[in-house]
Amino acid sequence: ARALFIGRFQPLHRGHEEVIKWLLGRHEELVVAIGSANESFTPKNPFTVGERIEMLISMLKELNLISKVMYCAVPDTKGDSALWYAYVHGQCPSFDVAYTNDEFTRLCFEYGNVKVLNTPFFNRETYSGTRIRELMATGDKSWRDLVATGVLPVLGRINAEDRVRRLMQKQI
Ligand code: ATP
Ligand code: MG
Structure with a gap:
């Protein structure tokens, strides 16, 4: 499946x-879908979909998992989340089951009659996008330990820490 x-x-x-390693222990094939694909250069979504694709491919190459994973990009439906599962259907290779630990994402999938399962959490307090962006904004280099080693060169090349810090500065 x-x-x-x-x-x-x-x-x-x-x-x-x-999560990706855990899923590949249970499924022969995996589709990684990049959500909010239309969002970039905001405090919550600082990176473009292209940059996020580079992070994913770079990590998968380093882990020798590239042959087992497909990827795709799904934009937001803005106010109308009832349409979201249809966007997923239109943008992604076909799949048998969706995995998420995000309750709103689960709600949207269930509305579209998509089978949804949870994954375990791994070190959720530290391995968190919000936490990593906060560390980047304060110039705390410990964020580097929280991303996959394959992701680091991509974040370095695009000056990720500087971008996040500038995006999170209060506008005056
Ligand atoms: P943000 O804080 O920006 O929302 P995030 O860490 O929640 O970032 P997302 O890209 O929003 O990351 O999450 C994608 C999926 O990965 C969600 O289902 C989320 O629950 C799951 N996830 C995120 N961090 C972990 C973790 N440490 N262990 C297991 N699942 C996780
Ligand atoms: Mg999240």
């Missing part, structure tokens, strides 16, 4: 890495 794992990956971190 083919599984789908969807997230915003702002940025892709070690929690996502552990």
Whole structure:
């Protein structure tokens, strides 16, 4: 059976890495869907979909998992989340079951009669996109330990820490 794992990956971190490995232990094939694909350069979604694709491919190459994973991009439906499952259907390779730990995402899938399962949490307090963006904004380099090693060169090349810090500065 083919599984789908969807997230915003702002940025892709070690929690996502552990989920992807866990899913590949249970499914021959995996689709990683990049959500909020139309969002970038905001405090919550600092990275473009292209940059997030680079993070994913770079990590998968380093882990030798590239041949087992397909990826796709799903934009937001803005106010009308009832349409969201249809966007997923239109944008993603077909899949048998979707995995998410996000309650709103689960709600939207269930509305579309998509089978949804949870994954375990891995170190959720530290492996968190919100936490990583906060560390980046304060210039705390410990965020580097929270992303996969394959992701680091991508974040370095695009000056991710500087971008996040500037996006999170209060506008005056
Ligand atoms: P943000 O804080 O920006 O929302 P996030 O860490 O929740 O970032 P997302 O891209 O929103 O990451 O999440 C994608 C999926 O990964 C969700 O289903 C989320 O529950 C799951 N996830 C995130 N972190 C972990 C973790 N440490 N262990 C297991 N699952 C995780
Ligand atoms: Mg989240």
